Amino acid sequence: MxxxxxxxxxxxxxxxxxxxxxxxxxxxxxxxxxxxxxxxxxxxxxxxxxxxxxxxxxxxxxxxxxxxxxxxxxxxxxxxxxxxxxxxxxxxxxxxxxxxxxxxxxxxxxxxxxxxxxxxxxxxxxxxxxxxxxxxxxxxILIPKQSFERITEKIVRGIFYIEDGIFIEPPYIIDFFASAEDDNSPWQQALERWGKVYERPPGIVVRRAVAEDRVSSIFEMTFWKQFKTYAAVSR
Ligand SMILES: [Zn+2]
Structure with a gap:
């Protein structure tokens, strides 16, 4: 417990x-x-x-x-x-x-x-x-979209707290995405270039790229090596 x-x-x-x-x-x-x-x-x-x-x-x-x-x-x-x-x-x-x-x-x-x-x-x-x-x-099998959103949000908040001791508060918001287009999207390029990896393998691997304000960021999460979710933190 x-x-x-x-x-x-x-x-x-x-x-x-x-x-x-x-x-x-x-x-x-x-x-x-x-x-x-x-x-x-x-x-x-x-x-x-x-x-x-x-x-x-x-x-x-x-x-x-x-x-x-x-x-x-x-x-x-x-x-x-x-x-x-x-x-x-x-x-x-x-x-x-x-x-x-x-x-x-x-x-x-x-x-x-x-x-x-x-x-x-x-x-x-x-x-x-x-x-x-x-x-x-x-x-x-039906899986509520909200579950993907809430779990992704939890991991975003969790990594900011563990890594930086930061709570994500207004005016910042967290947006959820189910996919990030193709491998050449600006999103993927930013993760390739600036992304840092946080992992608890093989259950979860997270990539996070943070902007200069230290809060705006993009995330990619890979669950059990089988599917991914994405999130963006922005004002
Ligand atoms: Zn609470």
């Missing part, structure tokens, strides 16, 4: 609060089994309500994304197993837990799209690699 910290500012909502927890920037359960044992995991101070809200979002995200990752790649194998196990009533600790797992699996399956019902847009790059060759045999 999260370590208790004293009063201070929450990295996420920026409120001054009496009680804070130490929150994992990249959730603890997201570190695959292939993570080096001596790796220090990123942690930041968070208010209790942000910590709990992120906990729920991250759990849901892990199951949905876990069903789309490569079950053979060491970077994601244990994550896929965890996602599948979390939906299996047979793996439950008690009857209530079994019901919970069954309900969650039914909910995710009810939202899934099949065959020609899957739209061309909105398919997340890197999560579609293991689809069946025949389109009618494909299944798409």
């Amino acid at each position: 999260a370590k208790k910290l004293g009063p201070g500012k929450c990295v996420h909502c920026l409120k001054d609060v009496e009680e804070r927890n130490s929150d994992h920037v990249f959730p603890e359960s997201w570190y695959p089994d292939s993570t080096p044992l001596d790796l220090e995991k990123w942690q930041i101070p968070s208010c209790i309500s942000c910590n709990e809200a992120y906990g729920r979002l991250e759990q849901d995200f892990l199951v949905r994304v876990g069903l789309c990752l490569d079950p053979h790649d060491p970077a994601s194998k244990s994550i896929v197993e965890k996602a599948v196990r979390s939906l299996k009533p047979a793996a439950a600790r008690n009857a209530r837990d079994a019901q919970h797992r069954l309900g969650k699996g039914k909910r995710i399956l009810a939202q899934a799209l099949h065959g020609d019902k899957i739209p061309d847009h909105g398919v997340f790059l890197g999560l579609d690699d293991r689809w069946a060759d025949i389109p009618s045999e494909r299944t798409a």
